[in-house]
Amino acid sequence: MKRRHIFCFLIVLWSNLCFAQLTSNELRFNLYNYNFFVNNEYKGERVSGYTLPGFRITPTLSYSLNEHILIEGGVSLLHYWGASKYPNVIFSNLPSWSGNQYQSGVHAQPFFRAIWNINKHINFTFGNLEYRDCHSLSEPLYNEENTFSGDPEMGLQLRVNNHWFKGDLWLNWQTFIYKNDNHNETFCLGLTTKTDILSYKDKFILSAPINGIVQHLGGEDLQIKSNAQSWVNLSYGLEAKLHVSKHWNVYMGGDYLSYKQLSGDIMPFDNGWAQFYYIGGSFKKLHLKIAYFDSKDFVSILGSQHFCNFSNNTPGLVFDRANQFYAKIYYDYNISNNCNAKFYCQIWKQNKITGNIYLPNYTERFERDGFLSFSIGATLNIEPSFLIKKFN
Numbered sequence: 001m002k003r004r005h006i007f008c009f010l011i012v013l014w015s016n017l018c019f020a021q022l023t024s025n026e027l028r029f030n031l032y033n034y035n036f037f038v039n040n041e042y043k044g045e046r047v048s049g050y051t052l053p054g055f056r057i058t059p060t061l062s063y064s065l066n067e068h069i070l071i072e073g074g075v076s077l078l079h080y081w082g083a084s085k086y087p088n089v090i091f092s093n094l095p096s097w098s099g100n101q102y103q104s105g106v107h108a109q110p111f112f113r114a115i116w117n118i119n120k121h122i123n124f125t126f127g128n129l130e131y132r133d134c135h136s137l138s139e140p141l142y143n144e145e146n147t148f149s150g151d152p153e154m155g156l157q158l159r160v161n162n163h164w165f166k167g168d169l170w171l172n173w174q175t176f177i178y179k180n181d182n183h184n185e186t187f188c189l190g191l192t193t194k195t196d197i198l199s200y201k202d203k204f205i206l207s208a209p210i211n212g213i214v215q216h217l218g219g220e221d222l223q224i225k226s227n228a229q230s231w232v233n234l235s236y237g238l239e240a241k242l243h244v245s246k247h248w249n250v251y252m253g254g255d256y257l258s259y260k261q262l263s264g265d266i267m268p269f270d271n272g273w274a275q276f277y278y279i280g281g282s283f284k285k286l287h288l289k290i291a292y293f294d295s296k297d298f299v300s301i302l303g304s305q306h307f308c309n310f311s312n313n314t315p316g317l318v319f320d321r322a323n324q325f326y327a328k329i330y331y332d333y334n335i336s337n338n339c340n341a342k343f344y345c346q347i348w349k350q351n352k353i354t355g356n357i358y359l360p361n362y363t364e365r366f367e368r369d370g371f372l373s374f375s376i377g378a379t380l381n382i383e384p385s386f387l388i389k390k391f392n
Contacts, residue, residue, distance in 0.1 A: 022064040022117060025391040030072070031384050032058040036148050038377035045353065045368055047305035047312040052377075054080035056148055058111050061388075073112040076128075076152050079105070109152055121162045129153040135168050136192045137211055139326065140257060140276050140293060140300055140307040141233055148379070155187070164196040184229075188302070189214040203243050209255070211235045215301045217264075229264030233257065233301050237276075250281040259299045268310050268318045272297030278326075285333050294323040306348045306373065317366060319355035324348055338383045346375040 034056045042049040060074030113127030131153050134142045155171040168191070175186035191212045198206035211234070218228030239253030259272040273296060280289035293307060300307040306324070311317035330344030350371050357364040 022067050022070050024064055024066045026062075026064050027388045027391070028062050029386045029388055030060045030062055030074075031382070032056075032060070033380075033382040034148050035380040035382075036377065037379075038145065038375065040373075040375045042306075042373040042375075043350070043371040044313060045311065045317075045371065046308075046350070046373070049373075052080065052145065052149055053082065054078065054148075058152075060111060068117050070115045070117070071113075072115070073110075076109045076111045077106040078109075078149075079107070111152065121160060123157075123159045123161075125157040125159075127154060129155060129157045129170055129172065130159070131170070135170065135190060136166065136194065136209075137190075137213075137302070138209075138235070138255060138276060139291070139328070140255070140274060140303050141211060141213065141235060142302045143304045145304075146302060164199070165193070167191070167193040184217045186217050187215075189216075205241045207239050207241070209235070209237055209239060213301050227264050229266050230262035231267065231299065231301055232260045232262060233299075247284045248281070250279075252279040254278070257295075257298065259297070259301075261299075267299050269297035269299060272299060272309065274298040274307070285331055287328075287330050287332065289328045291326040292323070293326055294321070296321040306350075314357065316358040317355060318358065319353055319366075322350070322353050324350045338385065340381045342379045342381075344377055348373045 036052060036054060038052040040049045040051065056076060056078045058074055058076040060072050062070055062072035064070045111128050113125055113129075115126075116124040118124060129152075132147050134144055134147060151174075153170070153172040155173040157168070157170040159169075160167040170190050172188040172190070173186075174188065175184065177183065177185040192209070193211070194207050194209045196205050196207045198204075213233040214230065215232075216228070216230045218230070235255045235257040237253055237255035239251060241249065241251040243249055254275065254277040257274040257276060259269070259274075261267050261270045275294045276291060278289055278291035280287065282288070295307065295309055298307070298309050305312040306326075309319045309322060311319075325347075326349075327347045328344065330342055333341045335341055350373070352370050353366075353368050355366040357366055
């Protein structure tokens with residue numbers, strides 16, 4: 001499938017379709033600070049465990065030309081604690097010195113965006129994208145760690161938010177190539193929609209989410225010989241939500257997910273599918289979600305390795321049809337208008353799993369009893385904004 005066909009397909013879905021107005025002529029200093037500490041205790045059959053301690057800080061200057069146009073620029077800085085030197089602590093039995101091979105200082109990226117608030121429901125962005133809500137994708141399609149451990153997303157984004165429909169159409173251009181360049185261009189094209197098909201006094205809402213992701217590696221006129229690689233994730237489902245009281249909410253739903261390798265041979269599967277059924281609820285700031293995930297030959301392009309049918313750390317290991325239980329509990333606390341803290345725990349209970357290890361001239365049968373993996377984390381998001389000058 002050609003890239004233009006993929007783009008047209010997503011535009012057709014988009015056609016099935018609140019942003020605050022800007023204050024004119026204001027120059028502001030903004031600070032986006034995301035602090036995180038995440039400990040992932042994973043069983044090695046799928047993916048190895050790791051820890052993410054660090055922060056991302058993005059100071060910017062913004063200027064609103066009028067109530068519709070805002071420009072903002074600065075720098076995004078990412079640092080992992082303890083990554084500049086190893087070891088940084090006293091051991092009873094010191095390991096060998098490893099030097100500063102991982103990181104020194106911070107990982108810096110320029111930050112710039114121009115935002116066009118077409119009206120109070122439609123927002124169009126050039127440059128750095130808004131994706132801290134995970135593009136409203138479910139857990140099997142998007143790993144929340146992407147929001148603070150990956151490079152900021154950059155490209156184009158169109159968002160819609162009204163009473164009955166929410167949508168996010170984005171193009172994240174990850175790698176640019178020049179003529180005769182020696183690496184591939186890389187981009188991700190995504191679409192998320194959620195349409196309320198039945199609503200009763202905002203007490204009961206039945207909605208239909210439809211999502212699509214296309215990841216592409218390729219390009220033209222490359223000095224290296226490399227075939228284009230493209231993958232697609234699609235999902236659609238139903239979700240029912242009930243507002244029991246001011247503080248109580250419950251919901252349940254299900255998604256059918258598909259995967260397809262449009263071109264290339266990097267992934268071990270050409271086609272696959274998955275099912276994700278869930279039930280959850282919230283009481284004040286406390287949220288709980290329990291789900292069942294069943295998959296065959298499935299690859300999640302932007303999601304956690306737990307939702308893929310191949311191993312991340314054992315070469316050649318692919319799984320047969322696999323199923324697991326998933327649970328997430330988190331406490332989301334708004335400290336102030338520009339400060340938010342979140343504490344969470346995720347659990348993956350893998351049922352008995354089988355598969356094969358495919359190596360050159362060798363195949364071994366793989367079989368494991370069920371195992372448990374979990375992730376615990378805490379984040380603190382601080383976003384002050386200061387008025388420098390208001391022009392006439």
